[in-house]
Amino acid sequence: MNKVLILESNEAFAKELAGQFEESGYTVCGISGDGTEGAALLEKHAPDVVVTSLLLTGVDGFTVMERAKKSGAKAEFVVLGNYADDKIINRVIALGARYYFMKPVAAQVVVTRVAELSKEPVPPQSRFERRRAGSLEERISNIFISIGIPPNIKGYNYLREGIRMAVADQRVMNNVTKDLYPVIAEKYATSASKVERAIRHAIEVAWNRGRVDAVNAIFGARVYIGTEKPTNSEFIALVADKLILENMG
Numbered sequence: 577m578n579k580v581l582i583l584e585s586n587e588a589f590a591k592e593l594a595g596q597f598e599e600s601g602y603t604v605c606g607i608s609g610d611g612t613e614g615a616a617l618l619e620k621h622a623p624d625v626v627v628t629s630l631l632l633t634g635v636d637g638f639t640v641m642e643r644a645k646k647s648g649a650k651a652e653f654v655v656l657g658n659y660a661d662d663k664i665i666n667r668v669i670a671l672g673a674r675y676y677f678m679k680p681v682a683a684q685v686v687v688t689r690v691a692e693l694s695k696e697p698v699p700p701q702s703r704f705e706r707r708r709a710g711s712l713e714e715r716i717s718n719i720f721i722s723i724g725i726p727p728n729i730k731g732y733n734y735l736r737e738g739i740r741m742a743v744a745d746q747r748v749m750n751n752v753t754k755d756l757y758p759v760i761a762e763k764y765a766t767s768a769s770k771v772e773r774a775i776r777h778a779i780e781v782a783w784n785r786g787r788v789d790a791v792n793a794i795f796g797a798r799v800y801i802g803t804e805k806p807t808n809s810e811f812i813a814l815v816a817d818k819l820i821l822e823n824m825g
Contacts (some may be wrong), residue, residue, distance in 0.1 A: 580597050580603065580625045580627060581618055581621060581623040581625070581651070582602075582607045582627050583608055583609070583614040583637065583640060584627070584628070589683070591607070593627060593683045594607055595683075596683040596711060597690075598742055599689050605623050606620075606621055609629075610632060610633045610634040611632035611636055611639055611640050612634035612635050614626075614640050615639075615644070619649075622651070622664045624650075624652065625693065626644070626653050626654070627654045629657065630655060630656070630657040630658075630659070630668075632801065637657075638668075638671065640670070641653055642671065645671060652674050652693055653674060654686060654693075654777055655675065655676045655678065656677050656679055656686070659678075668714070669670045669722075674689075675714070675717060678726060689714075709725075712819065713736075715816070717736075717741070719815060720735075720736070724781065724785040726781065728779075729774070730770075731777050731779075731781075732775040732778055734764065734775050737760045737763065737764075738775065739812055742756075742815075746816065749812065752808065753768070753772075756812075757771045775808045779805060779806065781809065798802055
């Protein structure tokens with residue numbers, strides 16, 4: 577998986593992405609800010625990965641993805657957008673995007689996520705199976721997207737880090753105040769209390785969006801009803817347990 581097509585209307589960012597990909601050993605087979613041209617480049621070059629913005633001239637990123645899906649293109653899509661709206665995110669997921677990044681996003685972060693896709697080529701499967709087959713980072717991202725935790729809030733990264741820690745060593749869940757929050761705070765140069773509040777806010781955002789059914793679907797049981805929501809430690813433990821069990825399967 578080393579051929580990348582970049583569809584991005586911001587010319588400077590498109591060039592930055594291309595440079596980062598080329599430095600990492602990828603072949604950039606095309607760059608365009610026009611969706612119509614991008615769809616033609618996709619058909620011509622059959623890239624392994626398409627990094628596309630939703631906002632393009634000509635036709636938008638959604639249309640490019642829809643055309644690719646209809647044509648049976650095998651490219652993996654990584655999508656960049658300015659929206660945290662549920663309908664937008666759900667549509668991106670339905671069209672098969674492996675990642676959805678809220679702008680602004682660092683070019684290196686995009687390249688790193690594509691590199692993770694490259695490590696384990698994923699055969700055509702149902703979306704649930706594809707999520708299970710992905711890297712830990714990808715699986716956490718997919719869970720967050722599904723339940724409505726947007727990547728543009730601080731709690732997103734703190735929560736991601738906490739889940740990674742719990743997967744690596746479940747003993748940190750015995751005392752999150754002393755063993756988990758301070759470690760995350762040190763990594764992000766903030767305080768443990770701010771980490772705790774930001775994680776709580778991220779979970780509240782998901783519940784305020786009414787994604788309880790999505791949460792229960794992910795965990796495979798009816799865990800929460802209505803406005804009831806888990807504590808920080810309960811949520812981290814639930815997600816970590818799910819990911820650990822998937823690895824054992």
